[in-house]
Amino acid sequence: MNTELVVKIALKSWDFEYNRFKKLLDKISNEQLLKEVAPGKNTGIYLLGHLTAVTDAMRPMFGLGTALFPELGLPFISTPDKAGLEFPEPDALRHMWAQVMEKANADFHNMPAEDWFKRHNSMTDEDFVKEPHRNRFSVLMSRTIHQGYHAGQVALLVEKTA
Amino acid sequence: MNTELVVKIALKSWDFEYNRFKKLLDKISNEQLLKEVAPGKNTGIYLLGHLTAVTDAMRPMFGLGTALFPELGLPFISTPDKAGLEFPEPDALRHMWAQVMEKANADFHNMPAEDWFKRHNSMTDEDFVKEPHRNRFSVLMSRTIHQGYHAGQVALLVEKTA
Numbered sequence: 618m619n620t621e622l623v624v625k626i627a628l629k630s631w632d633f634e635y636n637r638f639k640k641l642l643d644k645i646s647n648e649q650l651l652k653e654v655a656p657g658k659n660t661g662i663y664l665l666g667h668l669t670a671v672t673d674a675m676r677p678m679f680g681l682g683t684a685l686f687p688e689l690g691l692p693f694i695s696t697p698d699k700a701g702l703e704f705p706e707p708d709a710l711r712h713m714w715a716q717v718m719e720k721a722n723a724d725f726h727n728m729p730a731e732d733w734f735k736r737h738n739s740m741t742d743e744d745f746v747k748e749p750h751r752n753r754f755s756v757l758m759s760r761t762i763h764q765g766y767h768a769g770q771v772a773l774l775v776e777k778t779a
Numbered sequence: 780m781n782t783e784l785v786v787k788i789a790l791k792s793w794d795f796e797y798n799r800f801k802k803l804l805d806k807i808s809n810e811q812l813l814k815e816v817a818p819g820k821n822t823g824i825y826l827l828g829h830l831t832a833v834t835d836a837m838r839p840m841f842g843l844g845t846a847l848f849p850e851l852g853l854p855f856i857s858t859p860d861k862a863g864l865e866f867p868e869p870d871a872l873r874h875m876w877a878q879v880m881e882k883a884n885a886d887f888h889n890m891p892a893e894d895w896f897k898r899h900n901s902m903t904d905e906d907f908v909k910e911p912h913r914n915r916f917s918v919l920m921s922r923t924i925h926q927g928y929h930a931g932q933v934a935l936l937v938e939k940t941a
Binding site: 622623625626627629630633634654655656657658734749750752754755758759761762763765766767768769770773777 | 784785787788789791792795796816817818819820896911912914916917920921923924925927928929930931932935939
């Protein structure tokens with residue numbers, strides 16, 4: 618087993634989730650995006666902002682640069698939906714999502730395979746010695762699953778074609 | 780980077796999803812489980828059966844034994860929800876899910892780390908030479924994400940506590 622192959626597998630999953638979510642967004646109107654995914658639950662726009670902010674925080678975590686839209690952390694990570702905070706317009710947020718994903722995808726594919734098994738910036742050197750499995754690779758896996766978790770919810774906004 | 784560490788990371792994600800779904804099921808009554816996760820969408824019981832059948836098919840795919848409940852494939856994989864097929868009672872299906880997961884979890888944790896990078900039974904030797912990234916490890920990753928995708932939907936059945 619080689620490192621390149623393992624990283625290729627993980628990035629294939631990441632890319633798969635990216636493409637699935639992109640197709641989902643194309644099928645959902647701005648009007649639908651403002652709706653709740655199920656009665657009383659999060660809105661589509663909140664989940665779009667949440668995924669954008671979470672992915673945007675990955676590059677700084679991996680030491681690959683700064684977040685493009687750090688201002689999204691407050692409304693979409695630290696605060697739950699429907700708390701009265703203002704959200705960007707749907708088209709603006711779709712554009713932010715696309716920019717964040719494009720940058721993350723490029724940087725992730727360019728990272729040397731062995732770097733995925735290095736420490737990330739949310740871990741101290743001391744903690745990393747104790748828990749070497751908490752590396753960039755494990756963050757990539759958990760973020761990919763996180764993206765799938767919310768994609769399953771956003772998919773509920775797609776209207777069935779008869 | 781070593782093989783054991785990579786497998787440990789992937790199994791940690793798998794275990795995380797297992798525990799999350801287990802907790803979800805504990806919070807959902809049988810009555811709620813029969814409901815649709817959103818208006819016009821799949822029912823909770825269909826998704827529970829779907830995840831049970833998909834996980835149950837992994838052990839034969841990896842050459843670890845036979846499926847415990849192969850009869851779940853027809854109603855929960857080959858057929859969509861609400862097609863008129865009979866489902867097991869909620870309690871019976873919960874028990875099947877628990878048995879399938881227990882067996883899969885034990886077998887997955889016992890598999891030698893290097894075996895995760897071997898061919899699985901849905902690939903021919905010929906195909907595997909061309910696409911070595913389509914191994915058991917990649918199936919584990921995609922099934923973990925798949926579980927997360929539907930967990931996000933089943934989570935919508937949990938009633939908010941005031």
